[in-house]
Amino acid sequence: MKRFRILDANINRACEGIRVLEDISRFNFEDTVSTKELREMRHRVRKLFLPLDHKLLLARDSKKDIGKTISSNSDLDKKEDIKNLIFGNFKRVNEALRTIEEISKIVGEYNISKEIENLRFFSYEIEKNMSKNFKKILPKGIYGITGEKFANGRSNIECVKSMIDGGIKIIQYREKEKSIKEKIGEIIEIRNLCRENDVIFIVNDHVDIAILVDADGVHVGQDDMDIHHVRKLIGGNKIIGKSTHCLEDAEKAVLDGADYIGVGPIFKTTTKEKDPVGLGYLEEVVKNIDIPFVAIGGIKESNIEDVKRLGAASICLVSEIVGAENIEKKIKKLNEIID
Ligand SMILES: Cc1ncc(COP(=O)(O)OP(=O)(O)O)c(N)n1
Ligand SMILES: Cc1nc(C(=O)O)sc1CCOP(=O)(O)O
Numbered sequence: 001m002k003r004f005r006i007l008d009a010n011i012n013r014a015c016e017g018i019r020v021l022e023d024i025s026r027f028n029f030e031d032t033v034s035t036k037e038l039r040e041m042r043h044r045v046r047k048l049f050l051p052l053d054h055k056l057l058l059a060r061d062s063k064k065d066i067g068k069t070i071s072s073n074s075d076l077d078k079k080e081d082i083k084n085l086i087f088g089n090f091k092r093v094n095e096a097l098r099t100i101e102e103i104s105k106i107v108g109e110y111n112i113s114k115e116i117e118n119l120r121f122f123s124y125e126i127e128k129n130m131s132k133n134f135k136k137i138l139p140k141g142i143y144g145i146t147g148e149k150f151a152n153g154r155s156n157i158e159c160v161k162s163m164i165d166g167g168i169k170i171i172q173y174r175e176k177e178k179s180i181k182e183k184i185g186e187i188i189e190i191r192n193l194c195r196e197n198d199v200i201f202i203v204n205d206h207v208d209i210a211i212l213v214d215a216d217g218v219h220v221g222q223d224d225m226d227i228h229h230v231r232k233l234i235g236g237n238k239i240i241g242k243s244t245h246c247l248e249d250a251e252k253a254v255l256d257g258a259d260y261i262g263v264g265p266i267f268k269t270t271t272k273e274k275d276p277v278g279l280g281y282l283e284e285v286v287k288n289i290d291i292p293f294v295a296i297g298g299i300k301e302s303n304i305e306d307v308k309r310l311g312a313a314s315i316c317l318v319s320e321i322v323g324a325e326n327i328e329k330k331i332k333k334l335n336e337i338i339d
């Protein structure tokens, strides 16, 4: 009898958890695939136990459940945001399925146990897919940007491979000279390399191509598309970076909903025609701006320490990295300095 009580409690626990996830997937993310898969999983669990419904109901005794008092006195269930809510519910569902799987065996329901085991693995997959709905956050450390013109004959692809081998966690594709067709070819290749290596991939300027290749985000400048238009096109779960050159730009970018801002050019640079704004602007950003930022422009091994010291957690270097004799060694050296 007690075994059926455990089964009953865990079937309910699993199905209720799946229902929460299903509603988040449906109404919050409008994710058709995960919604359908979760609904199928919930129906499958219920259906498997239909023949045992009577025994399960007889064994139910919610009033005497000692877990109720323990749970109402516990702080463990506090969920601060939707992400925690999702991971908390997947944990709950997977644990409940595991219990159902084990108890089904000892009541002689081996086929059901096997099916529940399969559903548990299905649930791990859905969890992975659903986590794609979350926007990635700007990593700390070195932010790499392509620049074939400064790469001593190396291709953008070769540079990206070396950046990844050097341990970079975010790469932006920036290319001003090639045709759209050539750019798309390279972007797809780099997107795949980044995805395989768990590196965030940002496309510079081209919102349409970023959407086309399902990049993690896009970077736009003061003369590019406005953030609210970009957001409308690219959706809420992608990163939007915006270049800023003064505090007014930065404040506007925050209000417009940028996920991070570029702050520069800090020093004189030959990669872009723009006068330096100096370290003063970086200091202003550190004091006044609450969203993540990337320091950029003329940053080298020789001055990166000054940038870091002022409070820049993410630092971008183009020519210093792609123009280095050994890109991997350069990145490792830069990381040593800023660590
Ligand atoms: C991280 C980062 N910061 C600034 C820029 C510059 O963008 P933008 O002003 O649009 O100039 P171009 O790069 O398009 O010449 C950037 N790309 N990345
Ligand atoms: C692309 C770019 N944007 C900048 C900005 O301040 O918005 S500075 C810059 C060039 C950065 O290249 P390097 O590291 O070779 O100086």
Ligand SMILES: [Mg+2]
Residues within 6 Å of the ligand: 204, 205, 219, 220, 221, 224
């Ligand atoms: Mg631009």
